[in-house]
Amino acid sequence: MQDEDQVGRDGFAFEGNWREYAPIAFTNLLLTIVTLGIYRFWATTRSRRYFWENTRFIDDHLEWTGKGFELFLGFVMALVLIGGPVLFLNFGVQALILHGHPLFAMLTALFAFLLLFYMVGLARFRAVRYRLGRTWWHGIRGGSEDSGLRYGVSYVWKTFVGSFLLGLLVPWSMMSLWNERWNAMSFGPHRFEAAGDYRNVFKRFLLFYLFPILVLIGSFVFGAVMVAMQSGAPQGEAPDPDSLVSQLAFVGMAIGIYAALGLIALAYYAKFFREAVDELSLADLNFHFYARTKDWVMLILVDILLVIGTLGIGAIFLDYRHWKFFITNLGATGSIDTDALTQSTTSLARHGEGLLDALDVGAF
Amino acid sequence: MEDFLLWHYDGKSATRRSVVPQTRDGGFVLADPESDWIGDPVAWSDLVVIRQQRGHSAYGHRDRPGWRIGFTGDAPPEFAALLPKNEHYGKWVDKIGLWPAVGTFATLAVVAIFVLFQSPQWLAPLVPQSWENNLGDAMIGDFGNRYCRTPESAAALQALVREIDPKGEARQVEIANIPMVNAITLPGGHILLFDGLVQAADSPDELAGVLGHELGHVRHRDSMAGLLRQIGVGLFLGGFGGEAGNTLSNLVTLSYGRKAEAAADGVAIERLEAADISPKATADFFAKLARKEGSNARVMSFLSSHPVSDDRRRRFETSVVAGRAYRSALTNEQWQAVRNACRDDPNVASPIRWVS
Numbered sequence: 001m002q003d004e005d006q007v008g009r010d011g012f013a014f015e016g017n018w019r020e021y022a023p024i025a026f027t028n029l030l031l032t033i034v035t036l037g038i039y040r041f042w043a044t045t046r047s048r049r050y051f052w053e054n055t056r057f058i059d060d061h062l063e064w065t066g067k068g069f070e071l072f073l074g075f076v077m078a079l080v081l082i083g084g085p086v087l088f089l090n091f092g093v094q095a096l097i098l099h100g101h102p103l104f105a106m107l108t109a110l111f112a113f114l115l116l117f118y119m120v121g122l123a124r125f126r127a128v129r130y131r132l133g134r135t136w137w138h139g140i141r142g143g144s145e146d147s148g149l150r151y152g153v154s155y156v157w158k159t160f161v162g163s164f165l166l167g168l169l170v171p172w173s174m175m176s177l178w179n180e181r182w183n184a185m186s187f188g189p190h191r192f193e194a195a196g197d198y199r200n201v202f203k204r205f206l207l208f209y210l211f212p213i214l215v216l217i218g219s220f221v222f223g224a225v226m227v228a229m230q231s232g233a234p235q236g237e238a239p240d241p242d243s244l245v246s247q248l249a250f251v252g253m254a255i256g257i258y259a260a261l262g263l264i265a266l267a268y269y270a271k272f273f274r275e276a277v278d279e280l281s282l283a284d285l286n287f288h289f290y291a292r293t294k295d296w297v298m299l300i301l302v303d304i305l306l307v308i309g310t311l312g313i314g315a316i317f318l319d320y321r322h323w324k325f326f327i328t329n330l331g332a333t334g335s336i337d338t339d340a341l342t343q344s345t346t347s348l349a350r351h352g353e354g355l356l357d358a359l360d361v362g363a364f
Numbered sequence: 365m366e367d368f369l370l371w372h373y374d375g376k377s378a379t380r381r382s383v384v385p386q387t388r389d390g391g392f393v394l395a396d397p398e399s400d401w402i403g404d405p406v407a408w409s410d411l412v413v414i415r416q417q418r419g420h421s422a423y424g425h426r427d428r429p430g431w432r433i434g435f436t437g438d439a440p441p442e443f444a445a446l447l448p449k450n451e452h453y454g455k456w457v458d459k460i461g462l463w464p465a466v467g468t469f470a471t472l473a474v475v476a477i478f479v480l481f482q483s484p485q486w487l488a489p490l491v492p493q494s495w496e497n498n499l500g501d502a503m504i505g506d507f508g509n510r511y512c513r514t515p516e517s518a519a520a521l522q523a524l525v526r527e528i529d530p531k532g533e534a535r536q537v538e539i540a541n542i543p544m545v546n547a548i549t550l551p552g553g554h555i556l557l558f559d560g561l562v563q564a565a566d567s568p569d570e571l572a573g574v575l576g577h578e579l580g581h582v583r584h585r586d587s588m589a590g591l592l593r594q595i596g597v598g599l600f601l602g603g604f605g606g607e608a609g610n611t612l613s614n615l616v617t618l619s620y621g622r623k624a625e626a627a628a629d630g631v632a633i634e635r636l637e638a639a640d641i642s643p644k645a646t647a648d649f650f651a652k653l654a655r656k657e658g659s660n661a662r663v664m665s666f667l668s669s670h671p672v673s674d675d676r677r678r679r680f681e682t683s684v685v686a687g688r689a690y691r692s693a694l695t696n697e698q699w700q701a702v703r704n705a706c707r708d709d710p711n712v713a714s715p716i717r718w719v720s
Contacts, residue, residue, distance in 0.1 A: 030466060031469065034469040034473055035469045036477075046453070053415050054417075060380075063414055065424075068454055087595065095505070098504045099505035099507070100508020100713060138379075139378065141430065336378075338380065339377055342376060342377045343375060
């Protein structure tokens with residue numbers, strides 16, 4: 001966390017600093033605890049207001065006009081719309097098992113799962129729509145005419161198909177869902193156009209398939225080293241499998257495997273996000289995203305150190321760090337005609353991203 | 365205020381204007397000094413704060429989406445005095461101040477948690493017994509044909525039930541084909557003694573003690589309270605969201621609570637006493653469980669949710685009246701019939717591993 005204003009490239013800049021944000025973060029935490037979590041909707045709103053009003057695009061700042069109450073309302077709606085059926089299905093499945101109908105129980109559970117999955121897709125769409133609808137620049141806001149109901153269906157089947165062929169279709173599934181989502185969004189009178197091409201991220205995705213081979217080679221080398229070490233031990237002394245060295249080596253290898261998997265996931269996501277945002281445009285504006293794998297790695301590493309180093313309290317700054325990362329790496333080229341940027345005619349939902357909040361998925 | 369320059373968006377297009385405010389009755393109009401443009405009148409009371417930060421101020425209009433005015437630095441005093449105040453923590457908190465609000469919320473939170481944990485016990489007796497019966501029957505049905513019954517075992521079990529539950533408070537007592545050392549009471553007065561428990565018991569007196577305990581749960585409607593708690597906690601912890609909520613809710617609903625278990629033990633002792641059956645066997649059973657607790661890490665709800673076995677053992681042991689001539693809960697033939705119920709019932713469905 002640096003103090004100086006960080007000017008992003010091509011028009012976007014983040015002008016906040018963490019010391020100014022700290023009183024917001026700490027009072028949010030305090031109020032969230034004493035209200036048993038209910039305040040978190042207002043806390044989110046306060047944080048976003050700060051992030052948005054410290055984000056400059058060309059000559060003016062963004063505005064967040066979302067309200068804590070509408071997030072709360074959305075959450076209550078989600079609780080009733082999802083919580084009710086889930087509770088009912090839960091008891092239904094229990095009853096079916098007790099009655100000795102495991103097949104029906106499984107079918108009911110499958111149905112519940114599909115329904116929940118659909119809701120996740122719908123929630124993702126609604127989250128982007130809600131956020132655009134509450135984001136203003138030059139007195140103009142974004143939104144979408146689409147309810148996202150069809151997107152929910154796409155989300156279910158495209159994610160399902162994505163798992164075919166050992167997951168080889170995942171890049172296609174992710175990119176086509178991104179495009180479908182953003183092509184339905186608008187700002188002012190203009191539609192977003194998303195034309196990300198999954199073929200450009202496919203090579204990165206293949207790293208995942210290289211991984212088992214790397215592990216194989218790694219364990220082979222590991223075994224060879226262990227054998228060499230033991231044969232180097234003085235004669236007559238039995239090699240001790242419980243020695244500290246070999247235990248450390250095993251722990252190190254386990255951590256190494258997780259770290260390598262995380263690294264591959266980050267490398268893929270970095271490429272995916274660059275491709276997706278680079279192919280996103282709005283009228284004559286083209287968006288760009290500059291963060292490379294090492295930037296993402298640094299973001300996550302510092303996140304981890306921050307949270308561990310403060311025994312968890314640092315977690316309240318993660319949103320700040322992520323927003324700053326997003327804005328400082330975001331750029332736009334082209335031109336914008338403010339006279340032609342007229343008010344959005346999309347309808348505004350009166351409730352916030354309740355579905356999203358209840359299911360705990362991110363918007364991007 | 366003639367030289368107080370504001371920037372302005374009208375909310376219809378993104379075009380930025382430089383304007384000066386001209387005060388009118390209860391409000392002002394905006395005018396562009398370099399052209400004839402004049403905006404619609406605005407009342408002071410229609411203004412809302414959009415931004416007040418680091419010398420940048422922006423205000424919106426209650427009824428005109430996107431309508432904005434703003435300035436850098438300080439507004440002239442006569443203008444500033446009429447501008448609305450910024451909201452900090454939200455309306456309610458701002459009204460009473462941060463610290464009083466924290467105190468109030470913390471107090472309310474403690475009360476809410478207390479009510480949440482206590483209310484199932486208060487509410488369960490208010491649920492009509494017939495509702496509970498219908499709910500329990502609908503949930504359980506024939507338990508997937510996993511009740512072990514032979515003519516001999518059914519008669520023997522009935523004899524035991526007559527002794528322990530002469531008033532017929534439990535609506536159904538069955539041996540369930542589940543190889544776990546456990547017994548459960550389900551809503552609607554259904555008591556299931558698992559076959560694993562029957563096999564682990566050294567004498568029918570032990571089984572009588574467990575039956576008496578479960579009868580206590582029926583009498584106190586603990587399973588109904590448990591069900592209410594499951595619903596309540598599920599709804600409430602939804603507020604925290606995510607995985608932590610689920611884990612917590614499972615932990616909380618796993619047991620009826622130690623108080624309820626101790627109360628059920630009280631009923632067991634009372635029923636054993638009335639039936640003239642020695643509590644000694646039940647005490648020994650707990651001694652066995654206590655040894656298992658030390659060595660065996662298998663998680664069984666009967667073990668994990670009940671009061672520490674050793675304390676319970678002591679309670680049953682002290683209730684033994686020295687010198688009294690107790691009778692056996694079942695004859696040897698009856699006891700064998702109960703033990704062989706699952707083995708000898710040709711129609712029972714195969715055992716299931718019960719995951720509660």
